[in-house]
Amino acid sequence: MEFPSKSVTLLLLFSMFFHSAISANFTELFQSFWAPDHLAIEGDNIKLSLDIVSGCGFESRRKYLFGRASAKIKLVEDDSAGTVTAFYMSSEGPSHDELDFEFLGNVSGEPYLVQTNIYINGTGNREQRHSLWFDPTLDFHSYSFFWNRQIIMFLIDGVPIRFFTNKEENFVPYPKNQAMKILGSVWNADDWATQGGQVKTNWSHSPFVATFKSLEINACEILLPENDESVAKMCGELGKFWWNKPSLNKLSKHKSHQLKWVRAKYLVYDYCKDRARFTELPRECAN
Ligand SMILES: *[C@@H]1O[C@H](CO)[C@@H](O)[C@H](O)[C@H]1NC(C)=O
Ligand SMILES: *[C@@H]1O[C@H](CO)[C@@H](O)[C@H](O)[C@H]1NC(C)=O
Numbered sequence: 001m002e003f004p005s006k007s008v009t010l011l012l013l014f015s016m017f018f019h020s021a022i023s024a025n026f027t028e029l030f031q032s033f034w035a036p037d038h039l040a041i042e043g044d045n046i047k048l049s050l051d052i053v054s055g056c057g058f059e060s061r062r063k064y065l066f067g068r069a070s071a072k073i074k075l076v077e078d079d080s081a082g083t084v085t086a087f088y089m090s091s092e093g094p095s096h097d098e099l100d101f102e103f104l105g106n107v108s109g110e111p112y113l114v115q116t117n118i119y120i121n122g123t124g125n126r127e128q129r130h131s132l133w134f135d136p137t138l139d140f141h142s143y144s145f146f147w148n149r150q151i152i153m154f155l156i157d158g159v160p161i162r163f164f165t166n167k168e169e170n171f172v173p174y175p176k177n178q179a180m181k182i183l184g185s186v187w188n189a190d191d192w193a194t195q196g197g198q199v200k201t202n203w204s205h206s207p208f209v210a211t212f213k214s215l216e217i218n219a220c221e222i223l224l225p226e227n228d229e230s231v232a233k234m235c236g237e238l239g240k241f242w243w244n245k246p247s248l249n250k251l252s253k254h255k256s257h258q259l260k261w262v263r264a265k266y267l268v269y270d271y272c273k274d275r276a277r278f279t280e281l282p283r284e285c286a287n
C-alpha cells in the first residue's frame with residue numbers, strides 16, 4: 001500500500017487554513033460593521049447612505065492575503081461635498097496594514113478626487129491624489145486592488161493608477177504578513193475632505209448615497225480566526241496561486257504606458273514629491 005506523499009498531506013492540511021477564494025456573492029462574503037440600517041441591498045446594488053445621524057460600512061467576513069479585490073462603485077451624485085466614500089483593505093490592531101481608495105466628494109459640478117494610501121505596520125502618510133478621466137457619479141466604474149509579495153497595484157477600470165513595489169532590500173517595509181479584510185463605507189469628513197475642509201457637508205442635501213455592486217474577491221482566504229504567520233506565508237509561496245506568477249511582479253508594457261498617462265494627466269498630489277511635508281523623503285520614494 002502506498003502512503004500519500006508528504007506534500008499531498010501538507011496540502012490537505014493547509015487547505016484547512018486557507019484557500020484561493022473566488023466569489024461575488026455579497027451576503028456570502030460581507031456583513032455590515034456599522035449602522036446596518038443605513039445599508040440597503042437592492043438586487044445587485046448595495047446602497048450606502050450617509051445622513052446627519054450616521055454613515056455606514058460593510059466588511060468581508062474573512063481575511064485575505066494576496067490576490068485581487070474589486071468593486072464597481074457609483075459615487076454620490078450632485079452635492080457630495082464633505083463626504084468620503086471608501087473602498088479599502090485593512091488588517092486589525094495598532095500595527096495594521098491598509099490599502100485605501102478614498103473618494104473625496106465635492107460641490108455640484110466640481111470634480112471628485114481619488115485619494116489612495118498605503119499603511120504598513122500602522123504607518124500611513126503615503127497619500128496620492130488623482131482626478132479622474134470620467135465623472136464617477138454618472139456610472140459604475142471598477143476599482144480594484146492587486147497585491148502579492150512583490151507589488152501592490154491600484155486599478156480603475158483595469159488601468160493602473162498606482163504601483164508600489166517591495167523594496168525590503170532597501171529597508172522599506174512591505175505589507176506581506178497580515179491578512180486584511182475588504183471594506184466599504186461612506187462617512188462625513190468635512191473637516192478635511194473637500195477643498196481642504198473649507199466646504200462643509202450640507203445636510204439639507206442628505207442622504208448621500210454611494211452604490212456598490214459586483215464585489216469580487218479572488219484571493220488567498222485565511223480560514224483561521226487569528227493571523228498565523230506560517231500559514232499566511234503560504235499564500236505567497238505556494239506556486240499554485242495565480243497571483244504569485246513572476247510575470248505579475250512587473251507592469252506589462254501596456255500597463256506601464258497607462259500608468260505613465262495617468263500620472264502625467266491626472267496625478268494632482270504625490271507624497272513622494274512633497275518636500276514641504278518631509279524634510280527627508282520616505283525611502284520608497286527613491287527610484
Ligand atoms: C448568495 O449566498 C446566499 C447565502 O449562501 C444565498 O442564499 C443567495 O441565494 C446567494 N445569492 C446569489 C445571487 O447567488
Ligand atoms: C511594527 O511596529 C511595531 C510598533 O508598533 C514595532 O515594534 C515592530 O518592530 C514593527 N515591525 C516591523 C516589521 O517593522
Ligand SMILES: *[C@@H]1O[C@H](CO)[C@@H](O)[C@H](O)[C@H]1NC(C)=O
Nearest residue numbers: 104106110111113193194195
Ligand atoms: C473640488 O473642486 C475644487 C474646484 O474645482 C477643486 O479645487 C478640488 O480639487 C475639488 N476636489 C476636492 C476633493 O476638493
Ligand SMILES: *[C@@H]1O[C@H](CO)[C@@H](O)[C@H](O)[C@H]1NC(C)=O
Nearest residue numbers: 079200201202203204205206
Ligand atoms: C444647503 O442647501 C440648501 C438647499 O439647496 C441651500 O438653500 C443652502 O444655501 C445650502 N447651505 C449652504 C451653507 O450652502
